[in-house]
Amino acid sequence: MTIMKPTRETGIVGYGAYVPRYRLLAAEIARVWTEGQGALPITEKAVAGLDEDTVTISIEAARNALKRADINPQEIRAVWVGSESHPYAVKPTSTVVAEAIGATPDVQAADFEFACKAGTETIQAAIGFVGSGMARYALGIGADTAQGRPGDALEYTTGCGGAAYVIGPREESLAYFEGIYSYVSDTPDFFRRPYERYPQHGSRFTGEPAYFKHVLAAGQHLMDELGYTVADYTAAVFHQPNTRFPQQAARQLGFTSQQVESGLLVPLVGNTYAGSSMLGLTAILDKARPGDRILLVSYGSGAGSDAFSLVVTELVEERRDRAPRTRDYIARRKEIDYATYVRYRKKLQMH
Amino acid sequence: MRDVSIIGIGQTKVGEHWDKSLRQLATEAILAALSEARLERADALYVGNMLSGKISGQEHIAASIADFGGLRGIEAVKVEAAESSGAAALRLGYMAVASGLMDTVIVCGVEKMSDAVSSATASAALALAVDSDYEALHGLSLAALNALLMRRYMHEYGVKREDLSPFTVNAHRNAAGNPYAMFPRPVTTEAFMKAPMIADPVSLMDSAPLADGAAAVVLCPGDRARQFSAGAVRIAASAVATDSLAIHDRRDPLFLEGAYLSAQRAYQQAEVGSADMDLFEVHDAFTITAALSLEACGFAQRGQGVRLAQEGEIAMDGRIPICTMGGLKARGNPVGATGVYQIVELVEQLRGQAGLNQVKGARLGMAQSIGGTGGTVITHILEAP
Numbered sequence: 175m176t177i178m179k180p181t182r183e184t185g186i187v188g189y190g191a192y193v194p195r196y197r198l199l200a201a202e203i204a205r206v207w208t209e210g211q212g213a214l215p216i217t218e219k220a221v222a223g224l225d226e227d228t229v230t231i232s233i234e235a236a237r238n239a240l241k242r243a244d245i246n247p248q249e250i251r252a253v254w255v256g257s258e259s260h261p262y263a264v265k266p267t268s269t270v271v272a273e274a275i276g277a278t279p280d281v282q283a284a285d286f287e288f289a290c291k292a293g294t295e296t297i298q299a300a301i302g303f304v305g306s307g308m309a310r311y312a313l314g315i316g317a318d319t320a321q322g323r324p325g326d327a328l329e330y331t332t333g334c335g336g337a338a339y340v341i342g343p344r345e346e347s348l349a350y351f352e353g354i355y356s357y358v359s360d361t362p363d364f365f366r367r368p369y370e371r372y373p374q375h376g377s378r379f380t381g382e383p384a385y386f387k388h389v390l391a392a393g394q395h396l397m398d399e400l401g402y403t404v405a406d407y408t409a410a411v412f413h414q415p416n417t418r419f420p421q422q423a424a425r426q427l428g429f430t431s432q433q434v435e436s437g438l439l440v441p442l443v444g445n446t447y448a449g450s451s452m453l454g455l456t457a458i459l460d461k462a463r464p465g466d467r468i469l470l471v472s473y474g475s476g477a478g479s480d481a482f483s484l485v486v487t488e489l490v491e492e493r494r495d496r497a498p499r500t501r502d503y504i505a506r507r508k509e510i511d512y513a514t515y516v517r518y519r520k521k522l523q524m525h
Numbered sequence: 526m527r528d529v530s531i532i533g534i535g536q537t538k539v540g541e542h543w544d545k546s547l548r549q550l551a552t553e554a555i556l557a558a559l560s561e562a563r564l565e566r567a568d569a570l571y572v573g574n575m576l577s578g579k580i581s582g583q584e585h586i587a588a589s590i591a592d593f594g595g596l597r598g599i600e601a602v603k604v605e606a607a608e609s610s611g612a613a614a615l616r617l618g619y620m621a622v623a624s625g626l627m628d629t630v631i632v633c634g635v636e637k638m639s640d641a642v643s644s645a646t647a648s649a650a651l652a653l654a655v656d657s658d659y660e661a662l663h664g665l666s667l668a669a670l671n672a673l674l675m676r677r678y679m680h681e682y683g684v685k686r687e688d689l690s691p692f693t694v695n696a697h698r699n700a701a702g703n704p705y706a707m708f709p710r711p712v713t714t715e716a717f718m719k720a721p722m723i724a725d726p727v728s729l730m731d732s733a734p735l736a737d738g739a740a741a742v743v744l745c746p747g748d749r750a751r752q753f754s755a756g757a758v759r760i761a762a763s764a765v766a767t768d769s770l771a772i773h774d775r776r777d778p779l780f781l782e783g784a785y786l787s788a789q790r791a792y793q794q795a796e797v798g799s800a801d802m803d804l805f806e807v808h809d810a811f812t813i814t815a816a817l818s819l820e821a822c823g824f825a826q827r828g829q830g831v832r833l834a835q836e837g838e839i840a841m842d843g844r845i846p847i848c849t850m851g852g853l854k855a856r857g858n859p860v861g862a863t864g865v866y867q868i869v870e871l872v873e874q875l876r877g878q879a880g881l882n883q884v885k886g887a888r889l890g891m892a893q894s895i896g897g898t899g900g901t902v903i904t905h906i907l908e909a910p
Contacts, residue, residue, distance in 0.1 A: 212721070
């Protein structure tokens with residue numbers, strides 16, 4: 175059997191989002207680089223402020239998840255953060271988060287990476303930890319302060335944000351997992367060597383043989399193995415590098431635009447990389463009703479997709495208002511210009 | 526000099542072949558052509574390709590393709606003449622058989638544009654076809670140079686952008702009937718006018734899409750052709766001409782002298798004139814190139830090439846159907862392979878095997894391939910069985 179189910183059923187006990195307040199319009203980037211010419215892949219993206227990074231984003235998202243979960247943080251047995259912008263190459267983000275939320279010292283902590291699916295892997299691992307009886311709760315986080323090379327196509331979409339999930343027993347969950355699946359291949363569509371500032375990407379190669387191949391395979395296989403069709407799902411959320419890709423993937427799998435609209439955040443926050451599909455899921459959970467079935471398929475360059483099928487329970491209604499909703503964070507916005515963005519994201523090296 | 530006939534054809538779909546290498550594509554086309562000709566081997570292989578070294582990091586590809594295709598040991602050589610490399614390979618294959626030196630020859634055109642990491646890399650690679658010291662060095666890409674020609678043409682003859690749209694609309698309409706075409710979808714004049722600019726006034730809809738693909742033909746002496754194939758097509762003419770690389774060195778930048786000379790030589794060899802052509806696979810890398818080619822080859826007066834298109838004369842039922850399987854614009858432009866695709870498509874037409882796109886009663890077809898902005902022009906005329 176290629177899909178994965180633990181011996182004990184697990185689910186999401188609490189979820190939390192965080193999106194920084196600053197916004198850079200794609201039109202402003204175009205103003206600087208192309209005199210306003212050319213199509214724009216999104217409307218605007220979220221930009222981390224001077225005092226923000228993947229650690230701070232992870233902590234606030236985790237605190238929101240804990241508010242919803244309403245558990246003793248000492249009962250969290252693992253804190254995992256997936257990102258491609260961990261502030262240190264050596265010094266884990268996860269220990270800072272674990273200490274900040276009061277989960278230390280009896281806790282496993284680790285940083286994960288796999289481009290944009292670094293976050294969903296933490297959820298898969300958490301399902302394993304909890305589902306095997308090793309832990310009552312595990313915390314998985316996907317967060318990024320993505321950086322784009324100035325003037326490159328990707329600069330329009332590299333955004334900042336993150337989402338955290340407390341995974342626990344099904345009986346305590348506001349949404350439980352029916353099954354998960356991962357589809358992986360050695361596909362070098364996007365990569366960065368250790369001493370390089372910005373990644374390289376394969377242009378059109380990042381489309382059909384990369385994103386679409388893995389997302390479609392993972393989504394279709396999970397649904398087939400679980401015996402479902404797109405009609406069984408209330409909502410679906412995919413990794414969102416730009417507006418077009420997730421909409422096209424949804425269409426190719428057979429989903430309607432109504433099924434994907436609640437989780438499609440990229441036009442307003444950009445591609446939050448390891449946070450992307452996970453943030454989309456928080457927005458869906460903010461409005462979901464008990465019994466709704468949701469499909470989530472992430473994508474990480476290099477390449478692979480993690481797919482999850484989950485069903486919302488009654489517990490969502492009493493928990494969701496304990497923390498700010500994702501759309502509240504999105505609505506809280508302050509526009510900045512390109513120069514301010516360059517300063518905030520430290521793109522100019524003056525020495 | 527012996528007569529030369531085409532006894533087998535093969536082609537891959539034109540598009541982005543992420544999962545196939547350059548020699549895999551070539552082998553696919555070659556094996557299809559050999560199979561049609563009912564041959565397992567040939568005396569020689571000539572491979573037309575422009576950018577294997579620059580883009581895929583591999584020169585010496587004729588030997589590589591021969592080996593990969595199960596033909597190790599035969600004579601094999603790569604031929605290069607920028608975008609007309611495929612047609613140039615056919616020229617050499619033709620000479621090998623016509624001279625009596627070879628009996629069976631495979632000609633293969635192949636290109637793997639998707640190995641270029643970005644469109645900027647692809648554009649820079651194509652600029653190898655223009656004058657490096659005086660044009661490319663100053664940032665004049667192939668599209669930019671054709672934009673200069675188009676702008677001048679519009680000024681001299683009072684032509685508007687919209688007047689060039691019939692070339693694109695015609696090409697796409699014809700591609701619908703070609704299962705190997707990259708863009709078998711119709712295009713409207715509205716879509717043409719809304720297309721983004723590449724180098725004003727050359728828009729995305731004026732420019733043929735760069736692509737991967739391989740096409741191959743098998744040649745043999747004319748008097749033996751019927752042993753191999755009932756649908757053998759005779760090569761009635763094969764002619765190459767050159768002109769300056771740089772457009773500023775041309776006697777008249779708006780007259781493709783290379784196309785004129787090449788066509789005249791071909792007409793003379795075949796003992797025909799432009800009026801005898803039933804169809805013309807023109808090198809429509811840009812809409813302006815199609816217009817100028819029609820004029821240089823005698824199908825229209827100077828400045829009237831566009832009128833030919835507007836009046837529907839280039840359509841399947843027109844006086845001189847062009848791009849009958851989509852042309853470079855809609856079948857796609859696998860650069861060095863294009864010249865052989867044109868030949869393969871002519872053969873399908875002359876055999877009566879063009880399906881929905883059949884030009885009724887096609888007996889004589891012309892194909893013309895252009896390198897750079899006109900520095901090399903190669904014309905072939907084929908005759909139905």
